[in-house]
Amino acid sequence: MKDTRANHDLRITRRSVLCAAVTTAAAVITSRVLAEEMQKYLPPRMQPKPKGPLVFLDYDKEEIDLAYDQAPWAPNAPEISKRNAQKSATAVARLGEPRRVAYGSAEIEKVEIYTTKKANAPINVFLHGGAWRSGNARGAAYMSESFVDAGAHFISVDFNNAPEVDGNLMVMADQVRRAVAWVYKNAASFGGDPNQLYISGTSSGAHLAAVALTTDWKNDFGLPVDILKGGLCCSGMYDLHPVSLSARAGYVKFTPEMIEKLSPQRHLDKLLAPIVIAHGSLETPEFQRQNREFAAAVKQAGKPVTFLVGQGYNHFEMFETLGNPYGLLGRAMLEQMKLNVAYTARS
Numbered sequence: 001m002k003d004t005r006a007n008h009d010l011r012i013t014r015r016s017v018l019c020a021a022v023t024t025a026a027a028v029i030t031s032r033v034l035a036e037e038m039q040k041y042l043p044p045r046m047q048p049k050p051k052g053p054l055v056f057l058d059y060d061k062e063e064i065d066l067a068y069d070q071a072p073w074a075p076n077a078p079e080i081s082k083r084n085a086q087k088s089a090t091a092v093a094r095l096g097e098p099r100r101v102a103y104g105s106a107e108i109e110k111v112e113i114y115t116t117k118k119a120n121a122p123i124n125v126f127l128h129g130g131a132w133r134s135g136n137a138r139g140a141a142y143m144s145e146s147f148v149d150a151g152a153h154f155i156s157v158d159f160n161n162a163p164e165v166d167g168n169l170m171v172m173a174d175q176v177r178r179a180v181a182w183v184y185k186n187a188a189s190f191g192g193d194p195n196q197l198y199i200s201g202t203s204s205g206a207h208l209a210a211v212a213l214t215t216d217w218k219n220d221f222g223l224p225v226d227i228l229k230g231g232l233c234c235s236g237m238y239d240l241h242p243v244s245l246s247a248r249a250g251y252v253k254f255t256p257e258m259i260e261k262l263s264p265q266r267h268l269d270k271l272l273a274p275i276v277i278a279h280g281s282l283e284t285p286e287f288q289r290q291n292r293e294f295a296a297a298v299k300q301a302g303k304p305v306t307f308l309v310g311q312g313y314n315h316f317e318m319f320e321t322l323g324n325p326y327g328l329l330g331r332a333m334l335e336q337m338k339l340n341v342a343y344t345a346r347s
Helices: 002-035 061-067 077-095 137-149 169-190 204-213 217-221 240-244 256-261 285-300 315-323 328-336
Strands: 054-056 099-102 110-114 121-127 153-157 192-202 230-234 275-280 305-310
Touching: 054 061, 061 285, 077 137, 077 315, 110 137, 110 169, 121 137, 121 169, 121 204, 137 153, 137 315, 137 328, 153 169, 169 192, 169 204, 169 217, 169 256, 192 204, 192 315, 192 328, 204 230, 230 315, 230 328, 240 256, 275 285, 275 315, 275 328, 285 305, 305 315, 305 328, 315 328
Parallel strands: 121 153, 121 192, 192 230, 230 275, 275 305
Antiparallel strands: 099 110, 110 153
16 A cells, blocks of 8 residues: 555656746747847848847947848839829920030949029939949939029039949949039039038938038049038938948948948038938938938037938938928028029029
């Protein structure tokens, strides 16, 4: 009887120990899963995975790649492109073909000038975006009417895209700077006032506009230090280091020299003009951070800055507002240029 009871107690003890071990193991596994950090910088409707090794701030490699890729965050980009193309065709039909004039010797190095009837008018030089690898001057034609009708010349610049120059952004920056210098020197040839020269850009074009705004015009071009009287940079990148860690390094050949020279946030001592910096609330977390921190850095440097956040706008929707005199960017740019929206320079 005693042996039977002893065997029974032993079986209970073994069962208890086994159950406790299983429970402990399950708890350990559960705690590890719960403790494992998941991705959080992802486009809408994308399922997070366990976060990989960090490459920048709190981003793993997949997150930083996605943070510099607009497509997953703006699924309506193709529709926006179609309607902008329609608006561009309408603008050219109304204003007429722009004057296409060379600012350099390469075939691509030309500006498209949409002129206003107002004499000695201010000038807005626009730099297109396209992740540095696509886009052209004609794609911005839809923006021209707002400025021409308000009494300003609108000039869209053509320059090489990165794949055409072996991924060298230095070439593109040089082209943009030479285009701005050409406009300043030749403003009188199309009825422009060189002392009312402004610049604007979107996305990678905003980066290049910021590069122009932080250029040493006197030492590099022999021009007045303040040839640019103001600028607007929408959804750009102003420190290239984190960008160099993303998939964009697949077509841009980032070097330490390029990152240093073409990161406008590192050269704010050369910024002499007031600047408008903007992004949409539905943009990628990195594009929001880049613009927010650039605006903060400009303010910290004691330079005049206006920071705008377009509520409910994604990356591409923000650009459309520059082509609308009552849009967030259109209104801001016209105000910076001291232009009256109600003025109509063309009938």
